[in-house]
Amino acid sequence: MSKVKNNIKLSVFEVRIKEDRCKGCQMCLFYCPGKCLELSSKLNKKGVKFAQYKEKNNCIGCGFCYFICPEGCIEIYQK
Amino acid sequence: MKVKFSRPKSLNDIETHYCAGCGHGILNILVAKVVDELGIREKTIGVAPVGCAVLAYKYWNFDVSEAAHGRALAVATGIKRCHPDKVVFTYQGDGDLASIGMAETVHAANRGENITCVFVNNACYGMTGGQMAPTTIVGQKTITTPLGREPESGEGWPIRMAELLSGLKGVCFSVRAAVFNPQKVMQTYQYIKKAFINQIEGRGFSLVEVLSPCPAAWRKTPLESMKWIKEEMVKSFPLGVIKSG
Ligand SMILES: Cc1ncc(C[n+]2csc(CCOP(=O)(O)OP(=O)(O)O)c2C)c(N)n1
Ligand code: SF4
Ligand code: SF4
Ligand code: SF4
Ligand SMILES: [Mg+2]
Numbered sequence: 001m002s003k004v005k006n007n008i009k010l011s012v013f014e015v016r017i018k019e020d021r022c023k024g025c026q027m028c029l030f031y032c033p034g035k036c037l038e039l040s041s042k043l044n045k046k047g048v049k050f051a052q053y054k055e056k057n058n059c060i061g062c063g064f065c066y067f068i069c070p071e072g073c074i075e076i077y078q079k
Numbered sequence: 080m081k082v083k084f085s086r087p088k089s090l091n092d093i094e095t096h097y098c099a100g101c102g103h104g105i106l107n108i109l110v111a112k113v114v115d116e117l118g119i120r121e122k123t124i125g126v127a128p129v130g131c132a133v134l135a136y137k138y139w140n141f142d143v144s145e146a147a148h149g150r151a152l153a154v155a156t157g158i159k160r161c162h163p164d165k166v167v168f169t170y171q172g173d174g175d176l177a178s179i180g181m182a183e184t185v186h187a188a189n190r191g192e193n194i195t196c197v198f199v200n201n202a203c204y205g206m207t208g209g210q211m212a213p214t215t216i217v218g219q220k221t222i223t224t225p226l227g228r229e230p231e232s233g234e235g236w237p238i239r240m241a242e243l244l245s246g247l248k249g250v251c252f253s254v255r256a257a258v259f260n261p262q263k264v265m266q267t268y269q270y271i272k273k274a275f276i277n278q279i280e281g282r283g284f285s286l287v288e289v290l291s292p293c294p295a296a297w298r299k300t301p302l303e304s305m306k307w308i309k310e311e312m313v314k315s316f317p318l319g320v321i322k323s324g
Pocket of ligand 3: 017021022023024025026027028029050051068069070071072073074
């Protein structure tokens, strides 16, 4: 589900990740059908590169990242 | 903005001690989600095992009792018989449930105790460093089977608990699930929910066996571990509903 605005696709979903809880297992990145997530270049408090939601993305709100995350650090919102 | 998927209320907002990519993390959350969805947080009593999930009582936001290694189903029997109105479940690893606790497991199931059992099969003793478990698959290398498990040299074959318990009359539901991708995680959620509903409806003993990654002891990355479950582990442990009725 996405809105088209000025020819740029804007997702109606927003994925929020608690970066300090992330252990960098990368499973959310791998299983996201739209490849909306990426690893940060920075390190979190644990010293791992954490998952983050890409600025431009095509998130469909499927919840795959939410269900696979062993840390429960992902939440999904709908605008 | 409205929330579509959020952290369950039956889960405390604290960090877990699990390794990156550990299946226990996924499954602790699924159990909490089921408790939320069924609205039974105030009447649920969990029994935590000895094994990597030993601290699950810290993560769940409902009553949890700890049990000595392998004795979760004996403890749960006592709790359920004293409090038949409560929803009682055990959460156990394969060393806990199928090795040291085999007798307690088989007899609780055989007595048809009205309990739900979530059985996390990661094919090894994760907590103590990855020794062979009864569920280690043929050829699997562990620190106590460095050449791979060899059934014919006295190490035996992997025990299929879901099939074994399905043969007992007291067991109303026996399934084997896995968490190697998000679709399978969602299916596992449905099985766990069904196993809780069975208890609420007084149907007897329900078992949900789940093939679950242990990247640390398997010496694999989280993604390699998921692939190994999907491509190798399921050959020894076929997925699906073995008994329901
Ligand atoms: C009576 C007793 N014997 C042995 C141990 C040592 N021990 C702790 S955890 C464990 C095995 C755990 O394996 P499993 O149940 O598969 O849990 P996992 O860590 O793999 O989730 C053993 C043998 C113990 N704590 N108590
Ligand atoms: S909700 Fe689905 S599409 Fe959106 S980031 Fe998560 S996995 Fe990707
Ligand atoms: S699945 Fe969770 S812990 Fe793993 S990288 Fe993604 S956000 Fe981090
Ligand atoms: S040793 Fe294995 S089962 Fe234990 S926390 Fe680490 S990954 Fe999970
Ligand atoms: Mg184990």
